[in-house]
Amino acid sequence: MYYELYIDILFLVNFMMDYILLLLIKKILKCTATLGNISLxxxxxxxxxxxxxxxxxxxxxxxILLFHGVVNILMLKIALRLKWDKKLWKALFLLYITSFLLGGILEHVRQYVEIGSLFFVLAVGCYYISSGIWKILDLIFKTGQCRCDVELYVNGRCVTVPALIDTGNTLRDQLTGKPVNIIESQTAEELFGKEIPEGIRYISYHTIGRKNAVMPVAVLDSLRIAGENxxxxxxxxxxISEEKISSDGEYRMIINPDT
Structure with a gap:
């Protein structure tokens, strides 16, 4: 018994499925990779x-070792520009989870598709279904958020605040490309007093309901994210946000996950 395998079909199917899976992982991890990186x-x-x-x-x-220990890891590093850290292994875990999810959806609906060429259209539709399922799970389990205490240091002062590490915060300084963390104005007063922070400048940002807004940004001496890690x-x-970060005061700072 043998199988006849067309290498061009194998390449096209794998490229399409890898592209969809990488898009899902990029969306889940809030990576800054471009569509060009995903394609590569x-x-x-x-x-x-x-x-x-x-x-x-x-x-x-x-x-099996080449597939799982070389191919998948290289694909993730190239597509999502990941370093050799926990985020890479998290992405590898998500690759298998999303593959299982996407494969299950495809297997269920494939029985209703008789024309082979429609498989590609079907796969794109499954991407949006999988993305929606993951978004619901994220809302239920808050997978993109983690609370911790953060110590902020500047000019000999130290202020400790409860913070939220939120993968939804992708704010970056347009000039340097560095990630920007957000604190409330009250916390800024505790840090700087009534003095104007040195080197303060403004960056543009937008949120739901607010477009083309600006926010003052300062550079601290250092910060320490406390906890197990x-x-x-x-x-x-x-x-520095003029608005309350948390309505109930549960946290007073939002940490950019790339910090």
């Missing part, structure tokens, strides 16, 4: 998959 990552994944399939490797276990950050950028 999907291209890498599809080419390496075809190469591993075509090579006469006599050991099935070695092929303690982290020190030198010269962090801090945006």
């Amino acid at each position: 990552g999907a291209l890498t994944g599809a080419l390496l998959t075809c190469l591993v399939v075509a090579l006469p490797i006599p050991w099935p276990l070695l092929k 303690e982290k020190w950050v030198d010269k962090p950028m801090i945006g």
